[in-house]
Amino acid sequence: MSSPRKKRVVVALGGNAAYPPTIAGTAEEQLQLMRGVCQHFVEIIRAGWQLVLTHGNGPVVGNILYRMARTAAELPPMPMDVCVAHSQGGMGYMLQQSLANVLHDHGMSVVVSCVITEVEVDPKDPAFQNPTKPVGKFFTEEDALEMARRTGWTFAPDSGRGWRRMVASPKPQKILDLHTIDALLDAGVLPIACGGGGVPVVVRDNGHLQGVPAVIDKDLTGAMLASHLHADAYIMLTGVERVALDFNTPNQRWLDEITVDEARRYAAQGQFPAGSMGPKIEAAVTFLEGAPEVSGEGLVIITSLEKTFEALMGRAGTRITAQSRT
Amino acid sequence: MSSPRKKRVVVALGGNAAYPPTIAGTAEEQLQLMRGVCQHFVEIIRAGWQLVLTHGNGPVVGNILYRMARTAAELPPMPMDVCVAHSQGGMGYMLQQSLANVLHDHGMSVVVSCVITEVEVDPKDPAFQNPTKPVGKFFTEEDALEMARRTGWTFAPDSGRGWRRMVASPKPQKILDLHTIDALLDAGVLPIACGGGGVPVVVRDNGHLQGVPAVIDKDLTGAMLASHLHADAYIMLTGVERVALDFNTPNQRWLDEITVDEARRYAAQGQFPAGSMGPKIEAAVTFLEGAPEVSGEGLVIITSLEKTFEALMGRAGTRITAQSRT
Numbered sequence: 001m002s003s004p005r006k007k008r009v010v011v012a013l014g015g016n017a018a019y020p021p022t023i024a025g026t027a028e029e030q031l032q033l034m035r036g037v038c039q040h041f042v043e044i045i046r047a048g049w050q051l052v053l054t055h056g057n058g059p060v061v062g063n064i065l066y067r068m069a070r071t072a073a074e075l076p077p078m079p080m081d082v083c084v085a086h087s088q089g090g091m092g093y094m095l096q097q098s099l100a101n102v103l104h105d106h107g108m109s110v111v112v113s114c115v116i117t118e119v120e121v122d123p124k125d126p127a128f129q130n131p132t133k134p135v136g137k138f139f140t141e142e143d144a145l146e147m148a149r150r151t152g153w154t155f156a157p158d159s160g161r162g163w164r165r166m167v168a169s170p171k172p173q174k175i176l177d178l179h180t181i182d183a184l185l186d187a188g189v190l191p192i193a194c195g196g197g198g199v200p201v202v203v204r205d206n207g208h209l210q211g212v213p214a215v216i217d218k219d220l221t222g223a224m225l226a227s228h229l230h231a232d233a234y235i236m237l238t239g240v241e242r243v244a245l246d247f248n249t250p251n252q253r254w255l256d257e258i259t260v261d262e263a264r265r266y267a268a269q270g271q272f273p274a275g276s277m278g279p280k281i282e283a284a285v286t287f288l289e290g291a292p293e294v295s296g297e298g299l300v301i302i303t304s305l306e307k308t309f310e311a312l313m314g315r316a317g318t319r320i321t322a323q324s325r326t
Numbered sequence: 327m328s329s330p331r332k333k334r335v336v337v338a339l340g341g342n343a344a345y346p347p348t349i350a351g352t353a354e355e356q357l358q359l360m361r362g363v364c365q366h367f368v369e370i371i372r373a374g375w376q377l378v379l380t381h382g383n384g385p386v387v388g389n390i391l392y393r394m395a396r397t398a399a400e401l402p403p404m405p406m407d408v409c410v411a412h413s414q415g416g417m418g419y420m421l422q423q424s425l426a427n428v429l430h431d432h433g434m435s436v437v438v439s440c441v442i443t444e445v446e447v448d449p450k451d452p453a454f455q456n457p458t459k460p461v462g463k464f465f466t467e468e469d470a471l472e473m474a475r476r477t478g479w480t481f482a483p484d485s486g487r488g489w490r491r492m493v494a495s496p497k498p499q500k501i502l503d504l505h506t507i508d509a510l511l512d513a514g515v516l517p518i519a520c521g522g523g524g525v526p527v528v529v530r531d532n533g534h535l536q537g538v539p540a541v542i543d544k545d546l547t548g549a550m551l552a553s554h555l556h557a558d559a560y561i562m563l564t565g566v567e568r569v570a571l572d573f574n575t576p577n578q579r580w581l582d583e584i585t586v587d588e589a590r591r592y593a594a595q596g597q598f599p600a601g602s603m604g605p606k607i608e609a610a611v612t613f614l615e616g617a618p619e620v621s622g623e624g625l626v627i628i629t630s631l632e633k634t635f636e637a638l639m640g641r642a643g644t645r646i647t648a649q650s651r652t
Contacts, residue, residue: 026402027537063401064412067393070400075389076352082416086390089415090408092442093525093537101534113506116418116440180439183513189506199419208427211353211419 008050008185009233009312012222012283013037015056015196017237017305018094025063027094034098041099042106043309050185053095054225056218057087057196062136065165069136069147077151080135080167081199081211088116088195095192112190118176118209119198119216125170133169133215138162153213168214172198172221176209178228185229197221219283226298227287233312234287235301236280243281243302243318245271257319260288277302284320298322334376334511335559335638338548338609339363341382341522343563343631344420351389353420360424367425368432369635376511379421380551382544383413383522388462391491395462395473403477406461406493407525407537414442414521421518438516444502444535445524445542451496459495459541464488479539494540498524498547502535504554511555523547545609552624553613559638560613561627562606569607569628569644571597583645586614603628610646624648 018033019025044051064086068077078086092114099112127133131154139147144155144163158164175181175194184191197216201209219236226234242254245266258266263281272278284300303310303317311317344359345351370377390412394403404412418440425438453459457480465473470481470489484490501507501520510517523542527535545562552560568580571592584592589607598604610626629636629643637643 024402027405027408066401067397070397071393074396075392076350078416079353082353082419085415085419086412087415089411089413089418089442090404092415093408093411093444096442097444097527097535097537104533111503111505113503114442116415116422116442118419118423177437177439179437179513180510180515183509183515184506186513187505187509189509201423207430209423211423 006048006050007233008052008229008231009044009235010052010054010222010226010229010231011041011235011237011308012219013053013055013237013305014239015058015060015218017055018091019059025059031094031098034094035102037305038095038099038102040305040308042102042108044312045103045108045110045190046106047309049312051190052181052185052225052229052231053099053190053192054194054218054222055091055095055192055196057084057091058135060091061087061196065136069151072147072150079211080213080215081201084196084199084215085116088114088199091195092192099190110190111188112192113184114192114195115177115180115184117181117194117198118201119172119194119221120174120176120209121170121200121202121212121214121216122173123202123212125168127168127170127214128212131166131168131213133167134158134164135167135215136165138164168212169217170200170214172216172224175221175225175228176201178225181225182229194218194221194225217279217283219280220286223283223287231298233299233301234284235303235308235312236283237305237308238277238280238302239304241304241307241316243272243277247271247277255318257321260285260320260322263320288320288322332374332376333559334378334555334557335370335561336378336380336548336552336555336557337367337561337563337634338545339379339381339563339631340565341384341386341544343381344417345385351385357420357424360420361428363631364421364425364428366631366634368428368434370638371429371434371436371516372432373635375638377516378507378511378551378555378557379425379516379518380520380544380548381417381421381518381522383410383417384461386417387413387522387541391462395477398473398476405537406539406541407527410522410525410541411442414440414525417521418518425516436516437514438518439510440518440521441503441506441510443507443520443524444527445498445520445547446500446502446535447496447526447528447538447540447542448499449528449538451494453494453496453540454538457492457494457539459493460484460490461493461541462491464490494538495543496526496540498542498550501547501551501554502527504551507551508555520544520547520551543605543609545606546612549609549613557624559625559627560610561629561634561638562609563631563634564603564606564628565630567630567633567642569598569603573597573603581644583647586611586646586648589646614646614648
């Protein structure tokens with residue numbers, strides 16, 4: 001290659017970023033929030049980084065599933081994999097439009113495109129034995145049992161607030177559209193990919209792909225994406241600026257920079273709960289250690305949306321590295 | 327370029343091909359039909375053509391709109407543009423999986439990926455003055471008026487069978503994700519793009535893209551796609567093997583090959599009704615004449631799914647060319 005390769009960063013955006021519980025959920029509200037979100041990516045692009053966006057889809061796919069369930073007596077409800085694909089299409093479209101508009105305001109012109117992404121999972125993943133990941137809205141017990149009868153879906157009580165659909169959350173094994181995403185980067189396109197962690201599929205004995213009712217953790221899929229794209233940095237956005245030890249206790253300490261060994265040690269101490277920082281730390285370890293092609297120079301950042309660029313510049317957030325830099 | 331460019335063909339598939347009125351509409355039914363559809367593309371790929379797929383979305387987006395409307399009291403309904411994006415995601419996913427599975431059965435390995443595609447329309451398009459394109463399911467007058475009140479959508483009586491939502495059907499002006507589709511072809515990826523004619527957007531005075539409630543004719547968008555990709559052939563699939571003159575009369579004559587001038591003349595005679603063959607002939611003329619970069623060697627084929635490959639080989643279908651070949 002004659003010209004130096006541009007630095008590459010994969011950013012994983014939470015599904016709540018453009019759909020917090022505080023909004024009614026209209027498209028206008030979501031688009032307004034997305035424009036605000038995208039402002040925080042302008043400096044990254046201006047600084048010459050190749051950006052790849054991935055995003056969660058919790059509230060959106062929850063609504064899609066709710067509409068499927070509520071109209072199941074009139075129309076066959078689409079299965080989970082198709083619903084995830086719907087959410088990739090809808091959110092991808094709104095994000096690509098929002099980002100293009102924001103860049104236009106800054107006099108920048110970048111082609112942003114959304115790729116529908118299938119992600120292979122292992123049908124023997126133990127998660128399938130025990131679907132415990134709640135998705136979508138809360139229902140009354142009566143409604144839940146009626147829908148379970150009609151659809152074959154699994155419902156269970158959740159957090160004392162009602163019944164929710166439960167699906168498996170298997171680990172991502174392979175991003176099937178990786179070649180496509182890579183080609184887009186080569187062509188200077190800013191890809192939005194692996195939305196909602198990817199459309200979950202398994203490979204059957206006959207070699208065919210088949211969708212499965214599951215949700216894949218978007219931070220884990222993002223880590224795999226960053227790893228296979230040889231990203232220089234993988235940023236997971238969350239509600240806090242930094243990761244803390246002894247979070248919400250009198251001993252709380254914010255972490256600025258830790259090694260993957262320290263991250264693993266803190267995780268083993270139970271510092272990072274499964275429902276919040278745990279999966280992000282697991283994803284960080286996956287990116288920094290998992291894939292043989294990562295050089296050990298990779299950098300993981302966990303921070304808030306507002307600090308995205310500052311953190312990439314080393315001035316904010318929690319930075320996790322393969323080896324200590326000192 | 328050192329190696330000769332592969333021949334390129336854009337195929338526009340009808341929205342009913344994998345969702346005819348005869349099915350209940352489950353995902354299993356659609357996937358089974360899609361596998362059947364994709365069998366007809368194997369020989370094209372084996373013969374060394376670069377294939378680009380586009381598709382209608384009528385029944386699918388109709389269902390999506392219906393679910394939005396039926397749950398509008400509980401959840402904000404997404405506007406038409408977002409619904410089209412949902413349908414691109416869902417149908418694109420199912421098509422890419424089906425085609426990959428069929429190719430696998432034939433020992434072929436091609437990366438198939440779906441690109442969410444925005445298509446610009448002109449806000450001054452006269453179609454916006456008079457939204458007459460029915461979309462989605464039939465409602466009772468009472469339900470329609472109630473939903474119109476709640477959503478601001480336009481409903482009107484349609485074909486004596488009830489009330490339907492009416493939207494504008496403006497002409498496509500620009501495919502915004504063309505660079506992406508082109509890049510995928512360069513990388514050997516088989517793109518699925520412009521589903522449902524594309525997500526309809528306008529460019530506002532401030533330069534921002536904004537979705538609009540409209541549907542774009544997928545054959546017209548496909549013609550623009552084929553033209554800009556410098557496709558050697560553009561195939562529109564329909565329910566009959568060939569175009570006829572005096573269709574369904576005692577004088578009916580099937581057409582094997584005509585020039586674009588003949589097509590225009592027959593159209594002026596009223597041979598091709600607006601609701602059926604008319605838009606396809608208009609799309610053919612668009613492809614053969616509209617874009618300056620088309621060399622005049624382009625070929626348009628109108629035929630049935632079953633005859634796709636035979637027609638491309640010159641042994642079936644109606645072939646429309648820029649100039650007479652004799």
